[in-house]
Amino acid sequence: MPQVQGSNILKMLKDEAPEDRRINSFPEPYRLEYTPYHTINFSERAYKKCLEEKINWLKLSKVIVIGDVSVGKTSIVNRFCKKIFDSNYKSTIGVDFEVERFDILRVPYNLQIWDTAGQERFKSIAQSYYRGTQAIIVVFDYTNVESLYHCKNWLSEALTASSSLCPFIFLVGTKLDLMKKYALKNMEVSVKKVAKRINAEYWSVSSKTGKNVNNLFFRIAALCFEESIKRELELKEKEVLIGTKLTSSNKNDQREFKSKCEGLKCVK
Template sequence: MNREMNGFDTENHQEEKIDYVFKVVVIGDSAVGKTQILSRFAKNEFCLDSKSTIGVEFQTRTVTIKGKVIKAQIWDTAGQERYRAVTSAYYRGALGAMLVYDITKRPTFDHVARWVEELRAHADSSIVIMLIGNKADLVDLRAVPTEDAVEFAEDQGLFFSETSALNGDNVDSAFFRVLEEIYGVISKKALESGGKSNGGDHATALTGSKIDVISGADLEISEMKKLSACSC
């Protein structure tokens, strides 16, 4: 897959300074393909024997947006009900959310409203939310019309995309859109607070906002326990 699109150069960042770290959570019911979407975006991989995620794990990918080097830290939260109390704590500090359902399973779409409600309750009010209908390659098994999802997204003020983690369709573009929107929110709030829009070596303090933007050097992940469900 081409890793350069719409001006987002994602290669050769090893020697570059990270301007921002954006935390994005991937949520939704179990078995909708959250881990596969994350793997496709972060590593351009698809694991055929992927197992259910236990707890929380994350992967990263570094991109350039409007001249700023941004590390996207994507957290994969387990969708099973028994983990909901655990994963709710991980909404804290999230600047974006990928809310995933399976286009072949209507109940996963019917539960989207509940996930949005949970996001509104636990995440910052400025969080950027992308509704994703995954498994779009299974056209013959479609159970959720695109029109239903578009109507819901418009009603809730969400971005929307249909993706296929299997072949990679629209996965990059969905993540890039969220990251670009996050950058726009951060820049606007920084300007409104009289601050600067670059990350520098320190956290960017946004007056009147719960959003925290931290540099790579300040990133704290000691509370996160990574349990890999797929080694491919």
Template structure:
């Protein structure tokens, strides 16, 4: 019997070219790591059904191109996105310095309710590391978002990254639903009050 999935979370993976965006998607969705590097052209996506604390959730994960000439293609795909993994390569200082561009791009194109996670990839390549963990943590703290260092090759913190982002998406959805319920309650109470005032006014006029 088919399962009726009530929740589909659209997620984006952003960052410079060659930081490991495709690798983290493949590792998470297919549980595979490919040594050969093929640059993403435009955008691609995969889907995976996860068990999020006992509830089935479908993750739709969009893998975006990092090259400058394709960046204009990615802006349209912010529509409907609920969560973003912003990724850099701990062995590439330029990819870390360019994070300001990606966060600015998110701010300009994405919904203000969208949640984010910062990820430093290739933490297993210790001899080539250029960005210490503390710098990543400090940047994440400045945006008040979670931070992970991961390794797609060694499968370190890949599952944890996506699960953390999925939980943030769920929390934001619940917050928005609660806010909507409160607004509906206030509107209902206001409507009841208006009705009561109209009835009271009407009865007063009748008594005259």
């Protein structure tokens, strides 16, 4: 299990994003009918902030990957971060993580991706790392229908432990390469119901072929980035509003004091 400290994370950060990690237009969902997040463009406020201000401080969002054992969580992470696929991988013990660098609207941005163990005996360990999560990827295996029906429980436990107010939720089906078209179509009837029940955006991926994996993480990065910019702007607006009220209050106090003191002589 990794000892996670700020210095360890900083060492993993890249000086610049590779060409294939640069985002200048908002990534689309897998299917429009399978998402509760209908953002199709970066907001004008985000564009303005990124273009007019030089943002050079660290931006990082935390993503956790959860689900039953052997559904392909590690394979998704390895395909995206390391561009590899190994069918003989060893099960994750506790947790592991990767930090992936993007440039979004020319702003440095990082996803901290946590790969968690699916075994019951490691569940309490993994949950201790859920705090502060901005996005949750709930993974199921198309060839194991039971793993789909366990997703609701995995998500419920993650939300309880994460303490985040409203993280983005993604329901991701793996091993697409093993599915026939008719079987996938039948499976997606149930998937759509589960996605709607847990208010998640649905994605279909294959770690073996790489299909849709990059698009999934690009979508997550863009949504998290837009949300972080939104929260930053709201925080600044609150600070300005509070500062204005305080200034106004001080001026009123000064006027009141002056009116009371007029005609009086100060006594030293």
